Amino acid sequence: MQQNGAIVAGYDGSAEALAAVRWAAHHANLRDCALHVVHCSLWPLLTRKLGPVPGIADSGLERSAQAILAEGVAAAKAAMPGLEVEGTLLHGLPASYLARISDGQAMVAVGSRGLGGFLGLLVGSVSLELAATATCPVAVIRPDMNPAGPVIVAVDGSGSPTALEDACVMASVSQAALSVIHVQHTPAGYLQKDPTGAPTAQSGAEEVLAAAVIRARALAPGIPVDGAVLVGRSIPHAILTASMHARILVVGTKGHGFLRETIGSTAHAVLHHARGPVLISRRGTEQ
Template identity: 40%
Template sequence: MSDPVLVGVDGSEASLAAVDVAVREARLRGCGLRIVHAFIWPLMHVSLGPAQGGPAGGGLRHQAENVLEDARARARALDPRLEIGAELVTGEPLTVLARRSRDSCLVVVGSRGLGRFGALLIGSVAVHLAAHAACPVLIVRGRPEPDGPVLVAVDGSGVGAEALGFAFAEASARRVPLTALHVAHPSASLPGQEERALAEAIAGRRDKYPDVELRSELIEAHARPALIDASRAAQLLVVGARGRGGFAGMLLGSTSQAMIQHAHCPVVVVRHEEQPAQAPAPAG
């Protein structure tokens, strides 16, 4: 059985939107969906049952079970034929989702969640998972252009090559064009060098995905603002966790972090692994 798509939920509107995206991704891959709600309160040694004199259906555990059931019902309504598993796990959300990613093909999370520090969730859950998950991570944010292409950042690195492979598979499954964007720093380019790097990056991919209309673009600009601007017209942006200019000790580069925080469409961060994660099957 193929590894499922994993989605983390917390009851927020952002996490329910993530369920919608996760259902679509599972359908594209022909795999199941696993919904996980991390339940941290048992670790805090607080009462989980209803308050004294309160309604029988009250309490933190019942609330957590409702969060999970609401997400499962939403997924089932979107695709009744999809195999759906739901799991209430005791633990801290970052740790739980990173651990569950080991046997998942994709993790989907919302960009913001519940709680007093909800505005900081994008800096905790999304960035942490993008750096530490064992499979690609899709962060649901912005407003995707429904008819837009899949956009992938290409830089000639090993990480960028895996991001490109993932993007080809995603474009094929979605039946939309793929834009491979190579952003060359104006002061660092050598004549012909960047063109060769772009050509080498896409070489061979067209044979594997002949159905994908590829649009390759090379522009001289600063990477972060150029990608953010290009994401306005895309339905999905794919980036590597750490690109050619990153430091070896950094698990998530500054460009990837900027896309997670500022892109105008959902973002997938792909890490370099010895065994690439499962991608959508080519359309056919």
């Protein structure tokens, strides 16, 4: 994971966004970097009457947006006194702005919902869109926190080098144990053993895992690292089950298909169903 740049946190006043800001403040402190809190107001897209209301002090939609931003900045400073915190108010669609701001930053953190009021509740949420378009890792923070749990990273057949790197940094700065998992997909009717003695999918999965564990130990010296090959008919289900008590789950993006800005079916399912924080590992325009 990039060590330069700030951590960017989206804030809209919701409880989910507040959790994301506090989480981001904690991790900015661990990484010794600045925190940039951003609030995107959608009201200019819906009306020109931003206030103030004549005769009423501190009124109007623009003043409300400013107050929300100030609240987010204050929450970050309260969570981590002494942390360098910057606040920015923008006007427009949150995912688009946050994706642009993400360029060159260490990470973007958002809540699992919010960042857009009722518009943010539509299918294709801000967190999902941002996970597909940001140019740095995206942390999606959910209410179920396990601060004493391990960092868990899911690697595919390629070894998911970017996700593994991000997970190693996350474990190192948090001084947390790291668990590397690889899921061997077993469709119905799949044969576990080859009677001819030829290499099996199981042996291939073990090789992928062993290589990933060796690399993780090199990237995160002094951090306990273990690994496991999981077997299941559903890769996302196996990952989610294994990560129920994780401090954070790290997955890569590998979108395929007609849409350029996708994150892949596994990452998509994990984002929808995970109970705890998820880090979507991204670099530049990779899918």
